[in-house]
Amino acid sequence: MAVGPTTRRRQLGADLRRLREHKGLTLEEAGARVGISKATLSRYETKEGAVKWPAVDALCREYEATDEERLALVELAKGAKLQGWWRSLADPVPESMNLMLTLEDEVVREDHYACMYVPGLLQTRPYAEAVHRASEVHCPEREVQHMVDIRMKRQELLDRAEPPHVWCVIDEAAVRRQVGGRAVMRNQLAHLLTMGKRPHVTIQVLPFSTGAHAAAVGSFVVLRGPAPELDVVYVDLLGGGLFMEKAPELERYRLAFEYLSAQALDLESSAELIQRISRE
Numbered sequence: 001m002a003v004g005p006t007t008r009r010r011q012l013g014a015d016l017r018r019l020r021e022h023k024g025l026t027l028e029e030a031g032a033r034v035g036i037s038k039a040t041l042s043r044y045e046t047k048e049g050a051v052k053w054p055a056v057d058a059l060c061r062e063y064e065a066t067d068e069e070r071l072a073l074v075e076l077a078k079g080a081k082l083q084g085w086w087r088s089l090a091d092p093v094p095e096s097m098n099l100m101l102t103l104e105d106e107v108v109r110e111d112h113y114a115c116m117y118v119p120g121l122l123q124t125r126p127y128a129e130a131v132h133r134a135s136e137v138h139c140p141e142r143e144v145q146h147m148v149d150i151r152m153k154r155q156e157l158l159d160r161a162e163p164p165h166v167w168c169v170i171d172e173a174a175v176r177r178q179v180g181g182r183a184v185m186r187n188q189l190a191h192l193l194t195m196g197k198r199p200h201v202t203i204q205v206l207p208f209s210t211g212a213h214a215a216a217v218g219s220f221v222v223l224r225g226p227a228p229e230l231d232v233v234y235v236d237l238l239g240g241g242l243f244m245e246k247a248p249e250l251e252r253y254r255l256a257f258e259y260l261s262a263q264a265l266d267l268e269s270s271a272e273l274i275q276r277i278s279r280e
Contacts, residue, residue: 012076017045019063034058053077111222130180189278204264214259
């Protein structure tokens with residue numbers, strides 16, 4: 001799949017830091033050689049803020065990078081300025097949603113554990129409306145529709161020529177919870193069964209009989225980039241969410257998802273349970 005601006009920016013920061021450390025220079029020493037401050041170079045390496053490609057070119061020359069490396073990083077710097085489709089929306093997008101859209105636009109795989117609701121990428125519109133109305137009690141109807149429009153637009157990534165692999169472990173509680181009423185929930189379960197037939201969508205149900213498990217604290221998503229160091233974890237919190245990208249955090253959630261997948265029903269048994277609950 002195409003590499004987007006956020007992936008480019010994060011890869012650029014990681015590579016600049018690697019080259020500097022290999023050269024044995026401090027942030028202050030490296031910055032002084034090309035005429036930028038220690039703080040600016042630190043922002044370059046920590047993937048924050050805009051980056052100027054001439055500075056990247058100069059840094060690569062000071063680090064004695066190969067011409068191939070230098071040209072590749074300059075291209076990353078130039079490409080990091082591109083913006084996603086949601087930037088043109090008439091109504092503003094909340095900052096946490098903005099980051100999620102940016103990351104999700106560039107992933108190669110998403111691992112979802114959902115304990116309360118069906119994952120957003122697999123929600124029908126009526127189900128999504130009911131979820132948002134319940135989550136934001138005082139939210140005007142116009143804003144509800146705006147946020148649901150964004151959620152529906154997000155789902156278009158599943159129809160790309162090279163879509164990411166979306167792997168969902170859904171708690172039985174989320175499958176049984178009647179969101180929006182019986183008809184809305186019945187259609188939602190039917191939609192889950194349909195989506196589960198796609199080759200790039202994997203749906204497992206974690207049954208009540210599992211008992212205690214690896215993610216009893218709540219829902220999360222592991223957004224997997226083109227390389228492991230570009231992965232990000234998103235954890236649901238009341239009123240927003242938390243993004244994590246430190247190696248120990250990533251490893252903890254990757255391992256938790258592996259345990260959850262191992263504890264969940266297989267694909268056929270998951271589909272059978274969803275069908276049974278729909279009939280009920």
